[in-house]
Structures are given as structure tokens and as C-alpha cells.
Amino acid sequence: MSSLADPVSPPPSPGSQANAIAIGLYGSAGRMGQAITLMLADEGIALAGGADAGDDPAPLARMADVLVDFSTPSAMEANLAAARAAGTPILIGTTGLTRAHHAAIEAATRDVAVLQTGNTSLGVTLLSLLVREAAARLGAEWDVEIVEFHHRHKVDAPSGTALLLGESVAAGRGTALGEVRVDSRAGLSGARTEGTIGFASLRGGSVVGDHQVVFAGDGERLELGHRGDGRVIFARGAIRAARWLAGRPPGRYSMIEVLGL
Structure with missing residues (x-):
């Protein structure tokens, strides 16, 4: 991590042109999913689709350029596995994760770009x-x-x-x-x-x-x-992070990198 005194370097180029990307939403019917959906139109970003409890996560993983997961801990592992199989980058904003969930996330970073965070603000x-x-x-x-x-x-x-x-x-x-x-x-x-x-x-x-x-x-x-003061701050950050994550090689990324710090 760079010091506060260090100059801020510009974020790398992959995914930065991302007005052309399509985002897939896991947990699309939830509070965060709805907030992100409303903001996508204003950002000029396409919605590849949404999936919720009981839905097969695999088709959405194949259609989207980048996935955003604000589902539940019980659904996250299947969503992550679908992203890994499809090679689609995924932002995980779901909280309440266990050690087993974090182990699955770490394993997935070998095959796909993953940004997991407790807060997208x-x-x-x-x-x-x-x-x-x-x-x-x-x-x-x-x-x-x-x-x-x-x-x-x-x-x-x-x-x-x-x-x-x-x-x-x-x-x-x-x-x-x-x-x-x-x-x-x-x-x-x-x-x-x-x-x-x-x-x-x-x-x-x-x-x-x-x-x-x-x-x-x-x-x-x-x-x-x-x-x-409102979920719009989390939706805005999630969209910025998803835009940044699209096209990244496999690995683990952070919100601090999204800010170029």
C-alpha cells in the first residue's frame, strides 16, 4: 500500500473504457441490487441480467462482462463457482462470510479476477x-x-x-x-x-x-x-469498481486499487 504522501498513480487501463460493459447482478431483487439497477441507466451501462435465490447463476455468468454479487452468504459460493467456470470477473459485496467462503474466494482468484469487500463506498x-x-x-x-x-x-x-x-x-x-x-x-x-x-x-x-x-x-x-446517508453511495462505488474490474486478469483486487491508491 502506498503512503498518503506518495503521488496517486492513475488506475491501469483494462476495463477503464467500460461504458460498453454489461453487468450481471446476483441478488438483483435485494436493496443493493435495486439501487445498482436504477443507477446503471444513468451511468450508461447495460444490465446483462439478474439472478436471485433459486435461479441458476451459470447463464448470467456467461452473458455478463463482469458480475456484482450482493446476494447472501448461502448463495455466494454457487455464484462464485459460476463466475470461475465462465472466467467472468466478479465483485463480491455480500457480507457475513465465513472462513469457508473466504477460502473459496481465495481459490477462485487463480482463475478469475475477484474483488471482495465489506463496503463499496x-x-x-x-x-x-x-x-x-x-x-x-x-x-x-x-x-x-x-x-x-x-x-x-x-x-x-x-x-x-x-x-x-x-x-x-x-x-x-x-x-x-x-x-x-x-x-x-x-x-x-x-x-x-x-x-x-x-x-x-x-x-x-x-x-x-x-x-x-x-x-x-x-x-x-x-x-x-x-x-x-443512502444506498446510492454503495451503488455508485460498486458500479465504479465493476467498471474497473472488467477485463482484469485473474487475481485478488481491492477497492483501494479502484481509487488508484
Whole structure:
């Protein structure tokens, strides 16, 4: 990853001309699928089609230039397998994934271009970079707590975005999130262990997504955050990422690369 002080290089050329691409949507009937569909017309991008629960994902994978998956964890593996068989690049925005899902994604990157992210917002993408830089410079003596707030219907916690930000903190410190993650505290939980990364999940109302990363030092706090006011921000980022991903060779890609960082 480049430093904030490094010059921003332009994104590479494959897929950048992508007004001609056709996007296939897995989870097209969901909230994100509908938001992306509405925005495609404004972006001048064709919709190759959509597939949802009970549909065969293979035909869509063969028709589309690039696939976008905002389905469910239970459907994602079949969608990924279809993309892999067809050699079609795929953006995976589905959250709540298990280790088995991530292992399948890693295996698929040998045959197809895959961009898997917990959040397609361009603002959150930049936030993740700022968080990593802060963690690297402040060190483990600064306590880190990640607070996320979502609508009452969200089924997974912590959110994919919160975990993405936690991964950024861990990467900045040169450690693995799984070794330092603390999801909840109740009762006599004891004093905080240095170097841990805490998560707190709030649910209620119609909140689209608020995230705050708190770095707490002795006598001072640094707070970095993002508030999402509507799903249009995620749809816009997903379309930009899909446009960028089209035509890429097999491998794993990130939203930070989409921004050219």
C-alpha cells in the first residue's frame, strides 16, 4: 500500500473504457441490487441480467462482462463457482462470510479476477486507508474501538465494514485481526488488554450505516468516521469498481486499487 504522501498513480487501463460493459447482478431483487439497477441507466451501462435465490447463476455468468454479487452468504459460493467456470470477473459485496467462503474466494482468484469487500463506498475505502496509516503511526499503546450503527433489519454483526476497518488497524500494526479482536464485553470482563481491537454493534431504525474508529491514548482521542446517508453511495462505488474490474486478469483486487491508491 502506498503512503498518503506518495503521488496517486492513475488506475491501469483494462476495463477503464467500460461504458460498453454489461453487468450481471446476483441478488438483483435485494436493496443493493435495486439501487445498482436504477443507477446503471444513468451511468450508461447495460444490465446483462439478474439472478436471485433459486435461479441458476451459470447463464448470467456467461452473458455478463463482469458480475456484482450482493446476494447472501448461502448463495455466494454457487455464484462464485459460476463466475470461475465462465472466467467472468466478479465483485463480491455480500457480507457475513465465513472462513469457508473466504477460502473459496481465495481459490477462485487463480482463475478469475475477484474483488471482495465489506463496503463499496468510496468514502469508506479512503477511510480504511486513513485508519491503517493512523494505526501504523500511533502504535499498539493507543486503544482502538470500532463502533458501527445499522438499521434494525441487518442480520450480521459486526458489520462487514467494521471488520474491514478492523483489518486496516491490524494491518497497520502488522498483526492479524483474528488474534486481537474483541466483539463484546459484559459483566466483569477485566481490564482492557493492550493491542486488542474492540467492536460495538448498534441496531435500530433505518440507519444505512455509520462507522467510527476511535483511537484512545492517554489524555487524547482521535476519531475517524463515516456516515452513509443512502444506498446510492454503495451503488455508485460498486458500479465504479465493476467498471474497473472488467477485463482484469485473474487475481485478488481491492477497492483501494479502484481509487488508484
